[in-house]
Structures are given as C-alpha cells and as structure tokens.
Amino acid sequence: MGNFKTTLMVGPRMLTQQLDHGITIVATGGEELKPKEYLYGEDPRVVTQLELEGMLAREKTKAAALKEVVMIQCVGSRNAQRPYCSRVCCAEAVKNAITLKSLNPQSQVTILYRDMRTYSHLEAHYGRARKLGVRFLRYEEDRPPQVRHRDGRLELSLYNPVLREEWILHPDLLALSTATVPSETQELASLLKVPRTAEGFFLEAHMKLRPVDFATEGLYLCGLAHAPKMMDEALSQAWAAVARACTVLSKDEILVGGVVSVVDPERCAACLTCVRVCPYNVPVINADGVAEIEIAKCQGCGICASECPGKAIQLQHFTDAQILAKCQALKDEGVGHPAEEAA
Ligand SMILES: Cc1cc2nc3c(=O)[nH]c(=O)nc-3n(C[C@H](O)[C@H](O)[C@H](O)COP(=O)(O)OP(=O)(O)OC[C@H]3O[C@@H](n4cnc5c(N)ncnc54)[C@H](O)[C@@H]3O)c2cc1C
Ligand code: SF4
Ligand code: SF4
Ligand code: SF4
Numbered sequence: 001m002g003n004f005k006t007t008l009m010v011g012p013r014m015l016t017q018q019l020d021h022g023i024t025i026v027a028t029g030g031e032e033l034k035p036k037e038y039l040y041g042e043d044p045r046v047v048t049q050l051e052l053e054g055m056l057a058r059e060k061t062k063a064a065a066l067k068e069v070v071m072i073q074c075v076g077s078r079n080a081q082r083p084y085c086s087r088v089c090c091a092e093a094v095k096n097a098i099t100l101k102s103l104n105p106q107s108q109v110t111i112l113y114r115d116m117r118t119y120s121h122l123e124a125h126y127g128r129a130r131k132l133g134v135r136f137l138r139y140e141e142d143r144p145p146q147v148r149h150r151d152g153r154l155e156l157s158l159y160n161p162v163l164r165e166e167w168i169l170h171p172d173l174l175a176l177s178t179a180t181v182p183s184e185t186q187e188l189a190s191l192l193k194v195p196r197t198a199e200g201f202f203l204e205a206h207m208k209l210r211p212v213d214f215a216t217e218g219l220y221l222c223g224l225a226h227a228p229k230m231m232d233e234a235l236s237q238a239w240a241a242v243a244r245a246c247t248v249l250s251k252d253e254i255l256v257g258g259v260v261s262v263v264d265p266e267r268c269a270a271c272l273t274c275v276r277v278c279p280y281n282v283p284v285i286n287a288d289g290v291a292e293i294e295i296a297k298c299q300g301c302g303i304c305a306s307e308c309p310g311k312a313i314q315l316q317h318f319t320d321a322q323i324l325a326k327c328q329a330l331k332d333e334g335v336g337h338p339a340e341e342a343a
Contacts, residue, residue: 001218001296002254023218023245026202027238028188030224033076033179038147045154045173046147049092052175056099064103070156070171071097072145073113076179079141082199087228089177090117094129096175101132110135110169112145112158138162147174180228193281194219201227212241216280217297220244259300259317265290267312274304274313 006019032050040046047055049071056063071093077086090113097109111129113136118126130136138161139145145158156169182200189196194214195203202225205215212220222237223229229237248254263274263283268290274283275291280299286292291312293304305313314320 001248002251003296004218023220023248024192025238025241025245026185026188026192026194026214026219026221026225027223027241028183028185028202028225030180030182030201030228033181035075035176035178037075038072038145038174038176039149039154040176043149043154045171047173047175049089049096049175049177052096052173053092056096056103060103063100066100066104066107066172068108068169068171069097069100069110069173069175070169071109071111071175071177073111073116073177075176076181078114082179082181084199084228085117086177086180087117088180088230091122091125091230093175093177094118094122094125094134097129097134098125098132101129101134105132108135109133110137110171112137112139114139114141137167180224182225185225192216192219194221201225212237212244218248254296256296256298257300259315260295260298261293261300261302261305261313261315262295263291263293264312264314267310269310269312271309273307273309277303277307279303 002022004021004024006021006024008017008019009015010017032048034040034048038046040048073089073093074086076082077084077089093111094116097111100107100109111134116126116136137158139158140161143159143161145156147154147156149155153170154172154174156171156174158167158169159165160167182196182202185196185200185202189202192214194216197203202214202221204211204221204226205213212222214221220241222241223234226237265288270285270289270291272285274293275285279301280297282297282299283291283293283304293313300315302315302318305315305318311320
C-alpha cells in the first residue's frame with residue numbers, strides 16, 4: 001500500500017512506461033458471452049442483445065422491416081456452469097423490445113423468459129412493453145426452446161407451461177440475452193495475488209464491511225469486474241472505491257502496525273514454509289537466499305511464526321520469550337482455569 005510500481009506497454013510501438021502509484025483499483029469489467037447454442041454463429045438472423053441494440057441504433061430501416069422478433073432470456077446464465085443472474089439482460093431485452101415496437105408497432109415481439117427480473121424502477125419499462133403489445137412467454141429450465149432451420153426459415157418450438165401446449169414460432173430475427181461474463185483476468189489476479197470467484201469475478205474482502213476492498217491493503221475493486229451490474233450501480237461502486245482510495249492517497253506518510261513478523265536470517269533454512277502458509281503472500285526468499293518479510297505488508301496474523309520449523313520468525317509483541325514469560329507469570333500467580341476456580 002502506498003508504493004506500487006506498474007510497467008505499462010503503451011502506443012503502437014509498445015514502449016514501456018513505469019508508473020508509481022499509491023493504490024490500485026481493479027476495474028477490468030466484463031463482456032457479453034458469445035453463445036454456442038440456438039444456431040448463433042451459424043445463422044446471421046440469430047444475434048445477441050448487444051448486436052440487436054447496434055442494429056436498432058445504426059440500421060433503423062432494416063429493424064423497422066422486421067415482422068416477428070423472438071428473444072430468449074437467460075442464455076448461459078442461471079445454469080450449472082454460471083449459476084448467477086446476469087442482472088442486465090431482462091432490462092436490455094425490454095429496452096430493445098420497446099424500440100422495436102416504436103419503430104414498427106405492427107411487429108410481433110415475443111420475450112421467452114424463466115423469470116423477468118426488471119427490478120426496482122425498471123419495472124415501469126416492463127409495464128410499458130406490455131402496454132405496447134410485447135408478448136411475454138415463460139419457459140421451463142428443463143424444457144428450453146428448440147431452434148432449427150425449416151424451408152430456409154428459422155423455426156422455434158416451445159412448450160408453453162401455462163397453456164400446456166407446444167408452440168411453433170417463425171421469427172425473422174432471434175435475439176439471445178446472453179450471460180455477462182468477466183474479462184479474462186487470471187494472469188492479473190495471480191500478479192496482484194487477489195481472489196476470484198469460480199466464475200472469474202473478483203472477490204471483495206467482506207460483502208458488508210469491506211465491499212470495495214481486497215483483503216490486501218491498497219487494492220480496491222469496482223464495476224463489472226466484481227459482478228454483473230447496471231451502469232449506475234457500477235458508477236456508485238466506482239465512487240466508493242475512489243473514496244476508499246483517498247483515505248490512503250490523502251496521507252503523506254503511512255504508519256504500519258507494530259505487530260509484524262521479523263525473520264532472523266541466521267536461522268532461516270529457506271524451506272519456503274512461511275512463503276506457502278502466509279495468507280497475504282508476504283514472505284519471499286530474497287537475493288541472499290533467506291526469507292524476508294516486508295513489514296508494511298505484514299498483517300501480523302502470526303501464522304508464519306508458528307509454522308517456521310527453524311524458529312526463525314518472531315511476531316513482534318508476541319515473541320516466544322514474551323508468551324513464555326506471560327505463561328510463567330500466570331503460573332506463579334496461581335491463576336488456574338476459570339472452570340477450576342468456579343469449582
Ligand atoms: C450485454 C450488456 C448489456 C448491458 N446493458 C446495459 C444497459 O442497458 N444499461 C446499463 O445501465 N448497463 C448495462 N450494462 C452494464 C454496463 O455495461 C456495466 O455496468 C458497465 O459497463 C461497467 O463498467 P466497468 O467500467 O466496470 O466495465 P467495462 O465497461 O467492461 O470496462 C472495463 C474496461 O477495462 C478494460 N480491461 C479489461 N481487462 C484489462 C486489463 N487486464 N488491463 C487493462 N484494462 C483492462 C476493458 O478493455 C474495458 O475498457 C450492460 C452490460 C452488458 C455486458
Ligand atoms: S437478468 Fe433476466 S435474462 Fe439475465 S440472467 Fe437474470 S433473469 Fe436471466
Ligand atoms: S519457514 Fe522459517 S526457515 Fe522456512 S523459509 Fe520461512 S523463515 Fe526460513
Ligand atoms: S505474520 Fe501473517 S501476514 Fe505477516 S508474514 Fe507472517 S503469515 Fe504473513
């Protein structure tokens with residue numbers, strides 16, 4: 001914390017540039033999943049919601065000519081591989097459906113959903129879409145829609161669990177509400193030594209007490225890198241991360257705690273035990289071939305001191321001599337176990 005050095009590759013010639021910075025905010029974002037199902041990539045009439053949004057913005061005449069558009073929700077989300085809800089796709093589908101209806105009120109727009117999650121004020125857009133005639137049909141997770149080619153057309157079959165019957169639709173365009181996935185950050189995570197969830201989103205130190213901090217001091221996170229969220233939520237979190245960062249940047253000096261571990265190089269056998277057990281990845285083997293602990297990084301948990309087989313590490317204020325002296329004092333004063341005293 002307070003002393004990061006980052007080497008950047010910049011410009012077309014990829015020249016290196018070194019930055020010195022006091023804190024680091026991880027805001028690597030995410031993207032829309034490119035799916036493998038529902039003929040995506042095989043038929044140009046099957047697109048993602050983001051691709052449809054691009055068409056609605058740039059090719060209005062083409063979009064207005066569409067007679068029947070079907071959207072499928074939860075493509076790649078809320079399944080065994082990605083159990084989370086991608087949060088933005090229900091609102092995005094409703095937004096695109098409203099635009100389609102405003103370009104061509106006669107078009108048939110159908111949204112196939114498992115649950116509509118237009119939460120909070122977004123519910124007003126859901127109500128508006130219904131008033132405009134957008135059709136919402138539920139499908140069950142274990143009976144998803146089937147898409148195939150028939151006579152050059154797209155054919156979609158769907159079990160309607162309300163009417164308990166099979167429906168067949170022939171859309172001109174099929175829009176898939178695909179999962180929001182994190183950017184590729186495996187290398188960055190191992191470089192910064194910060195944790196990620198099984199799905200690859202960065203993990204905060206504590207959901208309620210330290211929601212924009214990593215466990216390592218001076219590292220913060222925000223936005224889609226953390227979890228799927230709308231733009232306004234990403235901005236709020238960014239402000240929170242900046243506020244946390246300012247608590248460090250506003251200081252000229254940082255005082256570190258006195259309870260830190262110190263290595264006696266004479267005793268160290270470079271066995272790597274402390275390097276492996278430290279939950280904050282602090283100990284390293286230095287150029288002299290012995291363990292070294294950067295006291296500004298050490299959290300004083302004492303794990304390395306208790307694990308070191310050579311007794312080469314002492315936790316300041318809790319040294320072996322101090323602990324033994326305390327035990328001896330307790331014994332000399334005749335203080336027993338609370339249960340024994342009560343008896
Ligand atoms: C399909 C889709 C539709 C959405 N629709 C809406 C909507 O309608 N309304 C709404 O409010 N929100 C919507 N969102 C959410 C909104 O896009 C996000 O909340 C917002 O973009 C998050 O901002 P961010 O800065 O965290 O991430 P991003 O906008 O993803 O930016 C991250 C940046 O980090 C860069 N980066 C990644 N890795 C590295 C690295 N290793 N080193 C350096 N740079 C890196 C990326 O190139 C990118 O420029 C949508 C999201 C998706 C995926
Ligand atoms: S926001 Fe809607 S479409 Fe997206 S994963 Fe959640 S429920 Fe499914
Ligand atoms: S555990 Fe002890 S002996 Fe092993 S590398 Fe660390 S300080 Fe040295
Ligand atoms: S005391 Fe804890 S945080 Fe400090 S170096 Fe040892 S194991 Fe790591």
